[in-house]
Amino acid sequence: GENVEQHPSTLSVQEGDSAVIKCTYSDSASNYFPWYKQELGKGPQLIIDIRSNVGEKKDQRIAVTLNKTAKHFSLHITETQPEDSAVYFCAASIGGNQFYFGTGTSLTVIP
Amino acid sequence: DTAVSQTPKYLVTQMGNDKSIKCEQNLGHDTMYWYKQDSKKFLKIMFSYNNKELIINETVPNRFSPKSPDKAHLNLHINSLELGDSAVYFCASSRRGPETQYFGPGTRLLVL
Numbered sequence: 001g002e003n004v005e006q007h008p009s010t011l012s013v014q015e016g017d018s019a020v021i022k023c024t025y026s027d028s029a030s031n032y033f034p035w036y037k038q039e040l041g042k043g044p045q046l047i048i049d050i051r052s053n054v055g056e057k058k059d060q061r062i063a064v065t066l067n068k069t070a071k072h073f074s075l076h077i078t079e080t081q082p083e084d085s086a087v088y089f090c091a092a093s094i095g096g097n098q099f100y101f102g103t104g105t106s107l108t109v110i111p
Numbered sequence: 112d113t114a115v116s117q118t119p120k121y122l123v124t125q126m127g128n129d130k131s132i133k134c135e136q137n138l139g140h141d142t143m144y145w146y147k148q149d150s151k152k153f154l155k156i157m158f159s160y161n162n163k164e165l166i167i168n169e170t171v172p173n174r175f176s177p178k179s180p181d182k183a184h185l186n187l188h189i190n191s192l193e194l195g196d197s198a199v200y201f202c203a204s205s206r207r208g209p210e211t212q213y214f215g216p217g218t219r220l221l222v223l
Contacts, residue, residue, distance in 0.1 A: 032209035043115075043201050043214030044154070087152055093209035097142050098167055101154040 002027040004092050006102025013080050014110050021105045023090035024072040030092040033073045035064060038087045038104075047088075048075070080109045114138050115215040117202050123221045124192055132187045132218045134202030142166075143185035144203040144212065145177060154201070160185055161207065192222045 003026040013019050023033075031052040036044035050057045050064045050073065057064050063076040077084055090102040115136045124130055136143060144167075145157040159167035163179040174190045185202060202215040 034211060036214075038152075041217075043203075043216050045214065046211045049211065089154060095209055096166070097144070097159045097161065097205065097208040099156060099209070099212065104152045104154075106152075 002030060002092055002094060002098075002100040004090060004100045004102045006090050006105060008105060009103065010106045010108075012108045012110060015080060015082060017080055019075075019077045019080055019084070019107055019109075021075045021088055021090070021107070022072060023074070023092075023102050024070075025092040025100075026071065027092070027094055028068075028071065029094045030071075031095060032093040033064070033066060034091050034093075034099075035075050036089045036091065038089065040086075044089055077107075080107075082109050082111050085109045115202055115204055115213050117200075117215040117218050119218060120216065121219050121221075123223065125223055126192055126194060128192050129188070129190045130192060130220070131189070132200055132202075132220075134185045134187070134215060136183055136202075136204040136213070136215075138204055138213060140204040140213075141182055141207050142205050143179065143182070144205075145185065145187050146201040146203060146214075148199040148201060148217070150198070158185075158187075192220075194222050196220060197222045 006023045034049035037047045038044040061078045066073040088105045091099045093099045141162045144159045158177045160179045176188045179185045199217045203212040205212045
């Protein structure tokens, strides 16, 4: 099955700086890559996603890039704010309803 | 107007007991899921149902039995609870995939 690796496991940045989280996947058939944000005591919430026919997608301060050849995708958060502090998960799906999640990145934005 | 709701939010119980967690979604989705999140925050799918039909059943002990009375509900029943079952259990729903999953707030299960 699919194997998704996520790095780093923890990340601290100063407010206003950028944060980058990287994921790699093993199955070249994967075609859907969502990113979720999980705040303390809550369920994960989708923040952005990308499909395999697109190389980059942006939504305000958040962007995701996909390199199908290298089988990796990254989350970029610019101008970080304290409310961006949370655990972020990447995921990959080869279709249907099976999702494989990364191990999570705990992001801390220092005011 | 909660999209995916779970009850209870907290569940503390003794080893060997049987317990159930309920999940309901009002998004009109066909697909529902159960995930287990361990103490290291790792999210692992347990079950997935499409329109009341089981389509994913990961390597989960048969003490765990999902039940879907209709496509808006997916309940999780756990028999003979063990210490290792302590975790946060999330219910989620989506349209037929791969599509965005909407997660519930989680049920924090502690087995003593």
